[in-house]
Amino acid sequence: MADRTSGERYHDRVASWLTAFAMAWSIVGMLAGVYVAAELVWPTIDFGREWLSYGRLRTLHTNAVIFGFGVSALMGTAFYSVQRTCHVPLFAPRLAWFCALAWQVGVLAGGISLLAGWNGGKEYAELEWPFDIAITVVWVCFAIVFFGTIARRRIKPIYVSNWFYGGLIIVIAMLHLVNSLAIPVTLSKSYSLFAGAQDAIVQWWYGHNAVGFLLTGGFLGMLYYFLPKHAGRPIWSYRLSIVAFWAFTYSYIWAGPHHLHYNAVPEWVQSLGMVMSLVLLAPSWATMVNGVMTVAGAWQKLRTDPALKFIVLSLAFYGLATFEGPMMSIKSVNVVSHFTDWTIGHVHSGALGWNAMITFGAFYFLVPRLVGASLYSVRLANIHFWLALAGTMLYVLAMWGAGVSQGLLWLSLDEIGELSFSFKDIMASMAPYYALRLVAGIIFLAGALLMAFNLAMTGKGRRTVAASPPAVGVEGP
């Protein structure tokens, strides 16, 4: 590659390490998920140990996959792609290393604290106040590295993937700062500044948009960089990506109260949450269409390229989950779906089908390039693809079955207006669905293990290759 200045190099080693950390967290998080799924089938396999108890291990599961796997993958791909879309090395590379490593230490210590019973009690924000402060510090450093790199860019327009990564950094900061406001009592205990119904509204403003700007927006950044790169074609419609981005950023924020339908919060808050959730369908599907049309014309690559298969499948699940979400936010549907396993199925069609698959696709593309070698085994990657698809489908189907039955049976009244079924009987009837879900989780985890092996063999004994920004005058990312 032409070298324009004095041997300027991209800082890719930090991205390599974040890729490895993300893979490790995906295994830890999924293993915890499989274990808690097994506990719902055999409730005594916690063996009376506190740290294996469902309530603590399930919290570790969600935190390890969202903050361990998700954020490490996003940080790694953001560091990799922001350099290439700006044609400059990372700003403050030492700070980037600090972000990467401090985040791992934080998630590890945080995970241990969850098993020890430090729990703030707010969903997806369970980590106690010392960790909330640590997260804030790392996040500010992440912002400095990312926006610092953008500020030094040599390409005037900021590429679309960076809007989404930028949205992730800014909005998550805002949500985290407000939702974590609390008065510390001891090192492991604090009380929320908000109480009751107000706490609920703030929490789901946070919780829904952690899904929105981390698990959706952040990963859309990944999509907008890796999909065109991989398909070898530019994004189908630049104009559509602009409209989708701003519509997404504006409307997602309002949708949180659909988690509180028929709860003790004002009616207008619920209804507004529902309407804005329906509105969200438009930018979500606009992005999906933009992605699918970008692949169109490169379909032949799908036959030979497992990485692109993962990315295209992730788009399909993105479309499915972003259709299902608005439907579940309709109050008359939500009456049935709320509090049931349907929600768990919905989350996993997003988490497995969308977040995990697109990350797998990005990593199968990225790791060979980072280490300058071809993938160790395309065959194993293809097997992984089918395991991931089968696992996700089985998981979602099992949870649809469980959730729809629960929802309808709980509400069912007999001809004289009395409850048709006891809670206990309905719960007992869930056993086959929970067993199926466990099988689904094991299948998905097996695929991820194959991938970890495949990537480890690809990178074995190799170092991250040196790459440089292109010579002046070369156009485009």
Add this chain to the structure above:
Amino acid sequence: MNAVDLHRKLERNSGLLIFGILFVSAIGGLVQVLPSVLQDDLVTPGPGTQPYGPVQLAGRDLYIREGCSTCHSQQVRPLLAEVKRYGPYSKAGESAYDRPFLWGSKRTGPDLHRIGGKYTDVWQRMHLLDPRSVVPDSIMPGYPWLAERAADADGSIQSKMRALRRLGHPYTDADIEAAPAALAGLKEVDALVAYLQALRAPPAEITP
């Protein structure tokens, strides 16, 4: 200037882009969340709603520590079937002293907002320590360690009550003074049972 031109300005200036994202994403919160946080009647205690006593408060914090709200909601929706199954539906004022709120998002087990008084203390204790000793089909974990540790092992009950008083919970000096004595000799399971037994509709709701 049309919207796409405006965007072209933003995507050429990182400072403007940051400001644009912050502004556009903040609108929803300012219009929808902020007014709710300023609406006092959402957190005005309902009739009969009292701050938790020291034993119940310790129990509530154990409920949070063990992640009970992972599987149990505390929110009876105003639906006929729910009111029949659990009791009077939940009102905002009942949660005025709940930091954080524990309404939950999943019912792997039943709702608990009206569980108080439905079972005896002895049953609750047995159920917590070994659920299958009283409900053979239960898939709930047992919590045997709750019977082993003192309810206020780290002696933090007074600092907890003082912290909550700073947030407006009406504890008197005498209440805080008396708290350690109320917890003396109790195990964790006793505090958790006391909390569960306090989860009931306010008295005004129960009388027809």
